[in-house]
Amino acid sequence: MKPPRFDLLVASSTDEALEALRTRGDGATILAGGQSLMPMLNMRLARPAALIDITRCADLRGLRVERGDLVVGAAVTQMAVERRADLFREVPLLAQALPWIAHQQIRSRGTVCGSIAHADPAAELPLVLATVGGRVTLRGPRGRREVEAEQFFTGMLRTARAADEIVEDVRFPLAKAGERFAFVEFANRHGDFALVAVAVRRDAQGLVIGIGGVADRPVVSRLPLLEGSALDEALNELAWSLGAGDDPHMSAPGRRHLVRRLGRQAVLATVQEHQ
Amino acid sequence: MKTYAADGVHFVTLKLNGVPRTGLAEPRTLLTDFLRYELGATGTHVGCEHGVCGACTVLIDGEPARACLTLALQAEGRAVTTVEGLGRGAPADGALSVLQAAFRRHHALQCGFCTAGILNAATAWLERVAAGEVQANEAAVRDMLSGHLCRCTGYTPIVAAILEVARPPSVTAVVGVSG
Numbered sequence: 490m491k492p493p494r495f496d497l498l499v500a501s502s503t504d505e506a507l508e509a510l511r512t513r514g515d516g517a518t519i520l521a522g523g524q525s526l527m528p529m530l531n532m533r534l535a536r537p538a539a540l541i542d543i544t545r546c547a548d549l550r551g552l553r554v555e556r557g558d559l560v561v562g563a564a565v566t567q568m569a570v571e572r573r574a575d576l577f578r579e580v581p582l583l584a585q586a587l588p589w590i591a592h593q594q595i596r597s598r599g600t601v602c603g604s605i606a607h608a609d610p611a612a613e614l615p616l617v618l619a620t621v622g623g624r625v626t627l628r629g630p631r632g633r634r635e636v637e638a639e640q641f642f643t644g645m646l647r648t649a650r651a652a653d654e655i656v657e658d659v660r661f662p663l664a665k666a667g668e669r670f671a672f673v674e675f676a677n678r679h680g681d682f683a684l685v686a687v688a689v690r691r692d693a694q695g696l697v698i699g700i701g702g703v704a705d706r707p708v709v710s711r712l713p714l715l716e717g718s719a720l721d722e723a724l725n726e727l728a729w730s731l732g733a734g735d736d737p738h739m740s741a742p743g744r745r746h747l748v749r750r751l752g753r754q755a756v757l758a759t760v761q762e763h764q
Numbered sequence: 765m766k767t768y769a770a771d772g773v774h775f776v777t778l779k780l781n782g783v784p785r786t787g788l789a790e791p792r793t794l795l796t797d798f799l800r801y802e803l804g805a806t807g808t809h810v811g812c813e814h815g816v817c818g819a820c821t822v823l824i825d826g827e828p829a830r831a832c833l834t835l836a837l838q839a840e841g842r843a844v845t846t847v848e849g850l851g852r853g854a855p856a857d858g859a860l861s862v863l864q865a866a867f868r869r870h871h872a873l874q875c876g877f878c879t880a881g882i883l884n885a886a887t888a889w890l891e892r893v894a895a896g897e898v899q900a901n902e903a904a905v906r907d908m909l910s911g912h913l914c915r916c917t918g919y920t921p922i923v924a925a926i927l928e929v930a931r932p933p934s935v936t937a938v939v940g941v942s943g
Contacts (some may be wrong), residue, residue: 490813494770497791497837505765527833528814531794538770540791542838568827572897592911593892594818594885597827598834679910 492530496539503628503657506543510653511630513539519655520544521563524591524599525607543655551658554579558623558660567596567604567614580661582621582670582688586613589672592680605641606656608648611682611702613674615642619707620688620699621670623661629654642706668692671758673751674702677738684739685747691759698724698752703731703744716760724752768837778839780805781849789836796820798836799846807847807880811913818912821881822846828888847880850887863887863929870925874916882912886926893930900930 498513500506510517516538520526529535543549549564552573559580561570567590570576576584590596590604590613604614605625618625618638625641627634627650641649650656664670674686686701696712708731712723728748733741768774773788780803787802796813799805799822811817813832820831823845852859860868863886873879889908893900905923914922 491794491797492792494790494792496770497768497835499766499768499837501765509765523833523835523838524815524830527830527835530792531814531832542835544838588907592818592885593889593908594821594828594830594911595815597888598829679907 490531492527493533493536495530495537497542498539499542500546502546503543503548503655506541506546506655507628507630507653509539509541510655513541515652517541519606521603521606522566522599523603524595525603525609549657554663555660557663559583559663560658560660561601562658563600563602563656565601567599567601568593570601571596579663580621581664582617582672582690583661585670585672586617586688589613589674589679589683589686595680602656602659605659606648606650608642608644608646608706609682610645610705610707611684611686613672613683613686613701616686616688616699616701616707617672618659618661619709620690620697621661622697623659625650625659626657627651627654628657633657635660638707639709645705665692669759671755673755673758675747675751685744685751687748687751687755689752689755689759691756696756696759698727698756700727700731700748700752703733703748715756720753720756721749724749724756727752774837776836776840778841779843781845782843787836791835791837793836795822795831795834795836795839795844798839799831799844802836805846805848809877809880811877816913817878817881818885819878819881821884821912823884823888826888826891828885845884847883850883861887863890863926866925866928867922870921870928872917872921872925878912878914878916882909882914882922885909885911890926890930900927902927905930 498509518537520540520542544564549562551562552565553560571587604612623638624635636649669691671689674683676683683702688699690697695714699707699709701707715723728745733744735741768791776789777786785803789798796810799808809819811819815830815833821828822831824842850861892898898904905926
């Protein structure tokens with residue numbers, strides 16, 4: 490339960506971190522808050538030759554509104570975002586989801602970008618980013634590129650990030666007038682990974698429903714404004730479409746049940762909030 | 765860029781409970797082991813070593829953190845508070861903090877293994893309450909405590925102790941309980 494040996498490189502800027510990634514090649518891993526990576530090191534599920542610590546990069550600490558997005562730099566902790574006074578007005582879905590992430594003792598170190606780069610299919614932040622239609626800024630030797638959240642997550646712990654790129658920031662679009670949001674999840678114990686998590690964005694045109702914890706990545710679906718039995722039928726189809734499998738934590742029928750039930754609960758919450 | 769070679773040992777200087785301390789660490793040395801074996805601060809307990817049990821929770825620059833998920837070298841230049849630093853006055857005085865005294869009154873510990881981590885996390889949580897960031901109610905305390913495993917108390921006395929500090933009862937009631 491101790492990490493294997495590795496070189497530790499402490500970068501003071503994104504340029505230094507990128508240079509380290511370039512020279513150390515595939516054997517190097519970025520270390521931000523460490524709340525997913527450190528357990529993997531302690532259990533020796535990961536054995537990188539080098540860790541590049543980016544938490545002291547001053548240029549990755551930005552948390553600001555820019556051109557209609559809340560931009561969260563790679564060294565910004567989840568707690569720093571949670572403490573932002575205007576968060577419920579700016580990105581309500583993010584404000585609702587953050588308290589579900591582990592515990593304050595983890596959120597104080599864990600970063601928003603780190604969770605998104607790690608891409609655990611049961612994690613809250615990838616689900617929120619995909620449901621609000623956010624983007625990830627990647628920076629590498631070929632410059633910067635922005636990737637839509639839905640294209641960024643490519644599978645279990647897999648993303649569109651190339652080995653020589655770093656997640657520089659993530660961008661959550663600010664809520665627009667008339668939009669309503671809800672986030673609910675079920676876990677065996679508060680703070681555990683979600684067995685199923687549901688995020689909903691509702692506007693005059695329809696519903697955007699994001700489901701986490703079932704498929705190998707967050708899955709976002711668009712539905713018209715439904716209610717009653719039509720909503721139940723649509724959620725049932727959605728539940729069957731995700732390819733839920735049995736695993737030690739829950740059976741496939743159990744997960745489909747949670748998608749139907751939490752889906753309905755989240756959609757209703759956006760209606761009630763509206764009234 | 766600072767580079768610390770895997771097979772070397774490196775100086776780490778931090779402020780432990782207000783006192784500058786220096787020790788040696790490999791890159792892979794966890795803050796838990798550095799505190800206990802290098803600095804001799806054995807108040808920080810080590811349970812699961814993967815961030816689940818909460819026993820090793822310390823404060824780094826005032827923020828709660830799992831010491832088992834922190835490299836010793838990451839604490840370079842930081843202020844680390846462990847349970848030894850929570851009491852009033854010098855550690856040698858043994859004067860309990862208000863929270864520690866409440867734990868004692870409520871029998872909020874039995875074996876004490878989880879207590880150091882809970883005291884640190886609760887200290888940070890009480891500061892969030894004082895700043896108006898979170899509400900002081902039982903649900904919120906239990907939510908915060910979900911980051912810690914205690915196999916002795918059933919949590920009820922821990923919740924009572926923390927709530928008493930978060931929402932102090934009248935002065936006479938406190939005197940009555942402690943007397």
